[in-house]
Amino acid sequence: MDGPRISTADRERALRELSQHFGNGRLTLTEFEDRSAAVTTATSLNQLAQLFIDLPVNTPGPSQIPAEPTVSPLAVVITFLTIAATALFAATGNPLSLLLVAAAVLILLIRRTR
Template structure:
C-alpha cells in the first residue's frame, strides 16, 4: 500500500486536482487558518504544481474537510438538503462568460457594418452588394475554430482561474495596504 502512495506522489496532477487544492485553500482562508499572504503564496504554488506530492505538501498542516453530507453542523442560511446542482452551474457560468468575451466584439462589429450597408442601400434606393459578408464570414469562421478549440482545451476554466488569481491578488494588496495604514504612526501636529 505504501508503495502505491509513493507512486501516486510522483504522478502528474491534472487541472482538476489543482482546482480542488485551491478550493481547499480558499476554505482554509475563510476559516482563518491561513492569512492572505500565505493563501496567495500557496494558491500560486498549487497552480504551478506538477505532481500530487507538490499538491499534498500545500495541505499537510491543514485539517481534512468533512463533507457537508457527513457533518452534523450546517452553516447558517445553508439549505437543509444538499442541492443537486453542485459545481456545474459555476462551470456553465465560466463557459458563458468566456463565450461572451469571444463572440460579443464580433456581434457588435457585424451589427455596425450591416447597419452601414442597410443605410447606404436605403440612401441609394437600391439593394447594394452585401459586402458585410466579407467581414462576418472569415472572422466568424476563425471564431468558430477558436470556440471549438477553446472549449476542448478548457480555456473558459483557465480564464476563470486566472481571473480568480487576479481578484485574490487585489484583495491581498488591499489587505496589506490596510495593515500598513493601521501600523503607521500618526504624524504629530506641528507646534506653533
C-alpha cells in the first residue's frame, strides 16, 4: 500500500488543484488529462502527491488543501429553534412561541458578535 487511503473529497480537491495549475499554464492539455485520469484511479495520498511533485510549492498539494467549509454550529441552533417554534405554534396555535424563538435567536446572535 502507498500510504493512507484517499476519499472522494481528496480526489475532488486534487482535480481542482490540477485545474488551477492547468489554468496558470503549468500543465499542457495532455499532462492535465493524464494527471486527471491518474487522480480518478489513485487510492492513496502518496499516489496523489506524485502527481504534484514537479509543480510549484507555493500551491498546496492535495493533502494540504483545506477541507470544504462546514456548517456553523450557530446556523444549526437557529434552524433547530425555528423548527421547534413552528412545531410549537402548530401544536398550540399561540403566536407567542414564535416571538420567544425570535428572542432566543437574537440573543444568540448578539452573544456571537461579542
